[in-house]
Amino acid sequence: MKTVKDVFEAICGFEERVGKFYDSISDEVRGGYGKFFEKLAADEYRHAKIYTRLGEMASENETVILSDEDAEYIKNMFDNSVIGENFDFDKFSKIRDKWQVLDIAERVEREATGYVQDVMGFFPDFAPDEVKILLKEEREHLKMILEKKNQMSSGFLGL
Numbered sequence: 094m095k096t097v098k099d100v101f102e103a104i105c106g107f108e109e110r111v112g113k114f115y116d117s118i119s120d121e122v123r124g125g126y127g128k129f130f131e132k133l134a135a136d137e138y139r140h141a142k143i144y145t146r147l148g149e150m151a152s153e154n155e156t157v158i159l160s161d162e163d164a165e166y167i168k169n170m171f172d173n174s175v176i177g178e179n180f181d182f183d184k185f186s187k188i189r190d191k192w193q194v195l196d197i198a199e200r201v202e203r204e205a206t207g208y209v210q211d212v213m214g215f216f217p218d219f220a221p222d223e224v225k226i227l228l229k230e231e232r233e234h235l236k237m238i239l240e241k242k243n244q245m246s247s248g249f250l251g252l
């Protein structure tokens with residue numbers, strides 16, 4: 094994972110899995126949330142398309158490469174992703190505990206915001222306007238998940 098294209102391809106795969114993650118949420122957890130998870134899934138698939146396009150643009154610019162240190166860092170992040178390539182969607186789809194699902198979603202969205210910030214740090218001149226929009230949207234997702242978690246914990250505490 095050395096070039097800007099490699100990084101975008103890895104993030105694109107991640108975003109597609111995030112979309113599938115939201116689509117795999119059990120009906121028990123989904124109930125009461127309306128179209129909440131559907132909207133998140135649609136956003137993530139759209140992000141995957143944006144990352145694909147940015148990766149294609151980047152392939153014309155193969156001179157941009159990561160330092161060994163940055164490459165090792167980002168590889169380690171993807172290798173230890175909350176929803177890596179071996180994520181068990183079938184097992185996940187059987188979880189009925191809302192808190193557990195929101196907890197994983199929070200970790201996923203923190204990871205997503207982290208990747209956008211990594212891209213900004215690694216390649217500051219590469220498509221900055223589009224990357225800024227991605228950051229804004231991922232931060233909004235994180236906020237939405239945290240709000241749902243806060244509503245739940247207020248319920249636990251009877252507030």
Ligand SMILES: [Fe+2]
Nearest residue numbers: 202205231234
């Ligand atoms: Fe997201």
